[in-house]
Amino acid sequence: MLASAARNVLVVRRSRKLFQARGSLSVQRSAFRYRSTFSPTPTIPASADDKALITLFDEPSNKPSSFSWSHTGLFGHPSLTHPRALISLTNATLIRAQKLTDRILHARESRDELLKVVKNLDRLSDLLCGVIDLSELVRNAHPDRVWVDAANHAYEALCEFMNVLNTHVGLYEVLKAVFTDKSIFDSLSPEARQTALIFWRDFEKSAINLPPKQREKFVSLSSEILVLGREFQRGAIAPRPPVSIKPEELSGLKDQGMGVRLQLQARFTKRDLLIYPGSLQAQMIMRAAPDEEPRRRVYAATHSSTSEQIQVLETMLQKRAELSQLVGSKSFAHLTLDDKMAKSPGKLQNVNHFLDALMNHTAPAVKDALRALSLKKQEHLRTTNVPIIQAWDRDFYCPPEPPTPPISLPPLTLGTVFMALSRLFRHLYGVNLRPAHASPGEVWHTDIQKLEVVDEKQGVIGWIYADLFARRGKPGGAAHYTVRCSRRTDDDYESGDRLEDLPDLNNNIKDSIEFEAVKRHQLPGQDGVYQLPLVVLLCEFARPSISRGATVLQWHEVNTLFHEMGHAMHSMIGRTEYQNVAGTRCATDFVEFPSILMEHFLNSPMVLSLFDPDSTFSTPQSPNHHIDPCHAIDTYQQILLAALDQMYHSPAVLHNDFDSTTEYAKLQNTRGMIPYVNGTSFQTQFGHLFGYGATYYSYLLDRAIASRVWGNVFSEDPLSRTLGERYKDQVLRFGGGRDPWKMVSAILSSPELESGDAEAMRVVGRWRIEDELGLPGRH
Known part of the structure; x- marks a missing residue:
């Protein structure tokens, strides 16, 4: 979390190492503002499944709070009934992964095998990620220490094997053979090419072309950066002296x-x-x-900061710069942005074009807000001159207020919000949420509720496990864990893995075979067999009880739930043949767009009418036009931090005279609207410099895109099935399998954006300010 002076939004970073496990998506939000009114529009009545969600989440559970092992495994996997089974599954997965690696290494012996290389690399990644992602969830959410220890072992063992694969010259040479054989590469589908390109970039970022000694240096630098990053993050949240x-x-x-x-x-x-x-x-x-x-x-x-905290940050930044130059990049920003929306040519310059445009268009509103605060300060101090607003004045003259809904609403229970989400998804996508029975042992705590995601034509297309109530030892905040991604499985051709050559086949890998079998399903009306997505939502809401009744959400918590469900539906609808591009496995600076767009739906009284289970028509009301006068100040400060992130990851950090505090002060005094406070060094508390290095701009970019899509596509008819299907077909279903700029261009009918060049970044930088300030009209 950032300090209150910045009031920033926690951005999700998606690491893109070749065989990196999929992590969680964590965010913090603020409410957006409603600007328009709508005519009454008929809505689909709440179904029995929708109303059942109210009962599911709002009626206090009579089940015992203690957790016990059973004969049913986690997430329905028969073998995962006890922690030792996770260790056995890990060992079996490593054996199968090694066999599949050997198969890929011999692919150049056969043209048929070369045609399968991209598929097999994706299979190998999924084989490992399937266990790592489950282990990541267990080690963060499971209340039993024995399970957590087993999950930690599984995670570390499989990640160690991944690290070997990420720098495996033999695998890289095989993939290069696919790229250099034009007939083979041309035969790949667009999605397969995108997946192959991801693998290629990941290899090249891992110093694969360097001589052995330089590759060793790369590994050494990577380890140093990891240690420094963890130390920096500990310092970022460490208590400051009184x-x-x-x-x-x-x-x-x-x-x-x-x-x-x-x-x-x-x-x-x-x-x-x-x-x-x-x-x-x-x-x-x-x-x-x-x-x-x-x-x-x-x-x-x-x-404040200690000199040691500043030194840790600066050393981390310098090591990142060294690593980047080792692999031929000008800076860590250039290296990181290679596969983002801020792509080459331009890279770092494109991000700066976006941030410059955003600053320029936000600045007038910030000046107006500061002028109003200065007049308040003048009145308070009874001075003749209009005083300057300092950083310590912001909260005094403009106290932060909790977000509120755009219209008056009754208290919203957790079950009511889930019902409204289900109704919204039915309107937009023909998909709804349905309570499902979780067998004993399938979940890790009695609080967890299982939901089926049901398509009106295909039936169940995925599952959401909702772990929503606070408890001791559970991580704080809100998170979306992708435990299982979509992937087509009927064209795996597993016979080529030659598993029959293994001694004692059944005992060695049976756990892995059973684990994989549970994930496969054939949907009505869809060719092929698919691995269906499975996600977990973690929140820390108050638990309902017999004495207090149902959990009533504050408005910011409703925003949180809509945001997280935006990620969940991206995972559910992002039905791809390759797991490396499924759902939220897309560019870091695009991944937040669907979830932020979901928040915008809360601007609409038409959508808010869905909170009433008996409503079949939206009731127009006068919206609340209250706008926080200091909102623009906070947004501008976030833009400055994104610019600081870019500067800290530029070649400048290798200069002998680089000083992170001096650079922060210079940026604040030259481009900021509030003077830098001498003696302060906020940068050591900017924890996202580690996890989101060179990509902190991403949330701003996605806010801009989401604002535009809401205003130009959904705002006048937010329950339109036609528009929902268009958004599903042009954006969600591709996951990361299509260039994000092509998706943005398509949904906005703006072909000039398709190239994603510097001008496109400038254009997006000019979008946000109009909607951010609540100005009327569509853009």
Whole structure:
């Protein structure tokens, strides 16, 4: 999480190593604003399945809270009934993966095998990811320590094997043979070519063309960066030292309750107050202390760093730059952006074109907001001159407010929100959510609810396991875990793996064979057999109880759920033949677009009418046009951080005089709207510099695209099946198997965007500001 001064949105980063496991998608959100009114439009009545969701999530469970092992395995896998089975599955998977690797290495002996190389590389990746992704979920969510230890072992063992594959020269040479044989490459489908290109880029990013000593250097640098990154992230969330505040400095505090308590505490102890950054007391002072000095000191303490923390960050940045130049890239940003929407030619320049346009179009609104705050400060201080707004003034003159719905709504229970989501998906895609029975042992806690995703023509197309309630030991925040991706399986030609050559075949790999068999299904009306997607949603909502009743969500939690379900539906509908491009396995700077677009649907009273199970017509209401006057300030600050991320990952970090604090201050003072505060070094708390290095702009880009698609496609008719099918067919179903710019161009009917060049990035940078400020009209 970022400090309150930035109020940024946590962006998802999707690592694209060749055989990297799929991680979780985690986000934090703020509400968007509704701008238009709609005429009444008939809606499809809530079905029995829709209404059953209310009962499922809102009625307190009578099941015991304790967890016990059973004879039914996790996610329906018969063998996974106890932790030892996960170890056995890992060993069996490694044996099968080695056999498949050997098959690929001998592919040049046969043209028929060369034709299968891309498919077999994807199979190999899926074979490993299938267990790693499950283990990743278990080690983060399972309450039983024995299961967590087994999952950690599985994760580490399989990732170690992946690391070997990522730098395997033999595999690279085989793939090169596919690329250089024109007749073979031309025979591949567009999706297969995209998958092959992903493998190719991943190999080249892993120093595959370098001599052995330089490859060893690459591995060494990669390990150093990982260690430094973990140390940096620990420092980013480490407590900062307290600041001393005199009791008299809190006189006139707006929050009389806490202010009086603090003053009484000071008198009783007969000493100054020690205020810890991030505490409730610190937040209260920033929002309510009339005296500017305690706010300044609390701000400075909150944004402080030790010299060791700064050194860790700068060393990490320099090691990244060294690694990038080792493999022939100008900088880490150039290396990272190669397969993103900000693609070559241009790369780093394209991102800067986007950010520059976004800054220029946001700046007027920021100036207006700051002018209004300056007038408030002038009135408060009773000065003749209009004072400058400093960083510690923001929360005092414009206290943050929780997001609210665009129209008046009754309290929304968790079950009601799921019902509305199901109804929305039925309108848009002909898909709904249906409660499903989870057998004993299938889930890791009694809180988890299993949902089937049901297509009106094909039946069940995937599953969502909802782990939504807070409990001790469970990670905080909201996350979407892709435990299983879509993949076509009937053309695997497994006979070529020569598993029959293994001694004691049944005992060695039977766990893996059974594990894979559970994942395969043939849908009505669809050619082939597919691996159906399975995702897990993790949230930390309050649990319903008999005394308190159903869980009632705050508006930001409703936004969270809509956002996460946007990821889930991307996984469900992104039906591809290759798992490396399935659903959310797409470019980092495109992956958030479907989930952010889902939040926009909450702007519409027509959609909000779906929260009423008895409603069959939307009821137009006057929207709430309240706009946070400081929203533009926070957005601009996020743009600055994206620019800082690009600068920190440019060649400049290798200069002898590089100083991360100086560069941050220079950016804030030259392009920022609020002056830099001397002595502060916020960059050590910008934790996303590790996980999202050179891609922090992604969420801004996806916000811009989602805004445009909402305004130009869905805003006037958000329940249109025609529009939903168009979006499904032109965007969701491709996953990462198509160039994102082609998808954006198609859904917006804007062929000029298809190339994704520098001008396209500038154009997108000019989109966001109009919608962000709630200006009327479609664009």
